[in-house]
Amino acid sequence: GAVVSQHPSWVICKSGTSVKIECRSLDFQATTMFWYRQFPKQSLMLMATSNEGSKATYEQGVEKDKFLINHASLTLSTLTVTSAHPEDSSFYICSALDRGASSTDTQYFGPGTRLTVL
Amino acid sequence: DAKTTQPNSMESNEEEPVHLPCNHSTISGTDYIHWYRQLPSQGPEYVIHGLTSNVNNRMASLAIAEDRKSSTLILHRATLRDAAVYYCILRVNNNDMRFGAGTRLTVKP
Numbered sequence: 633g634a635v636v637s638q639h640p641s642w643v644i645c646k647s648g649t650s651v652k653i654e655c656r657s658l659d660f661q662a663t664t665m666f667w668y669r670q671f672p673k674q675s676l677m678l679m680a681t682s683n684e685g686s687k688a689t690y691e692q693g694v695e696k697d698k699f700l701i702n703h704a705s706l707t708l709s710t711l712t713v714t715s716a717h718p719e720d721s722s723f724y725i726c727s728a729l730d731r732g733a734s735s736t737d738t739q740y741f742g743p744g745t746r747l748t749v750l
Numbered sequence: 751d752a753k754t755t756q757p758n759s760m761e762s763n764e765e766e767p768v769h770l771p772c773n774h775s776t777i778s779g780t781d782y783i784h785w786y787r788q789l790p791s792q793g794p795e796y797v798i799h800g801l802t803s804n805v806n807n808r809m810a811s812l813a814i815a816e817d818r819k820s821s822t823l824i825l826h827r828a829t830l831r832d833a834a835v836y837y838c839i840l841r842v843n844n845n846d847m848r849f850g851a852g853t854r855l856t857v858k859p
Binding site for chain 2: 636638666668675676677678681723725727738739740741742743744746
C-alpha cells in the first residue's frame with residue numbers, strides 16, 4: 633500500500649509555544665489530507681480536511697486559529713498547534729487520500745505524532 | 751453520518767479463524783464498507799473494503815450481507831500480531847472517514 637510519513641514522531645514542548653507537524657505522502661499525490669486527534673483509550677476524532685491549494689475545512693468544535701493547517705503541495709500538509717497547552721497533549725494522526733485507479737479512493741494513515749505539552 | 755456498531759472486544763486463540771462483526775443498518779446504496787486496524791501507538795492500517803460483493807485480499811476476507819446492513823471481517827488464522835483495534839467504517843461519497851469505538855481483538859497464544 634501507499635506510504636504516509638509524519639514528522640516528528642514525538643515532541644515535547646513548553647506551554648505557550650507552537651509546534652508544527654508534517655505529513656507527507658511518499659509515493660502518491662494527495663489532493664486531500666485529513667488530520668485526526670486521538671486521546672488515550674479513545675477512538676480517532678477527525679479535526680479537519682485539508683485540500684491542496686485551498687483552506688482547510690474544520691470540524692465543529694475545532695479552533696481553526698489554534699490548529700493551523702497548510703496544504704501547499706500535493707505531497708505535504710502541515711498542522712501547527714499554536715500556543716500549545718497541556719490539554720492539547722494528544723496523538724495526532726494524518727491521512728492522505730490516494731485517488732488511484734481503483735473505483736474507490738483509499739485513505740492511508742501516517743504513523744502518528746505524540747505531542748506532550750508541559 | 752452513517753453509523754456502525756461493533757462489539758467492544760473479542761478474544762481469539764492463535765491459529766484459529768476470527769470473525770469480527772459490524773452492523774450498519776443505515777447504510778446507503780453508495781456507501782463503501784472499509785475496515786482498518788490500529789496497533790498500539792500507531793496510525794490505522796488499511797485492511798480491506800467492499801461495496802456489495804465479498805472481498806478477499808492477503809490480509810483478510812470481507813463478507814457483506816445481501817441487504818448490506820451488516821458485514822464480517824474474517825481473519826483466517828489469527829496470529830499474535832493481529833491483536834489490535836479493528837474499525838468498521840462507512841465511507842460516504844468517497845469523503846472523510848469517521849471512526850467509531852472499534853473492536854479490541856485479543857489473541858491468546
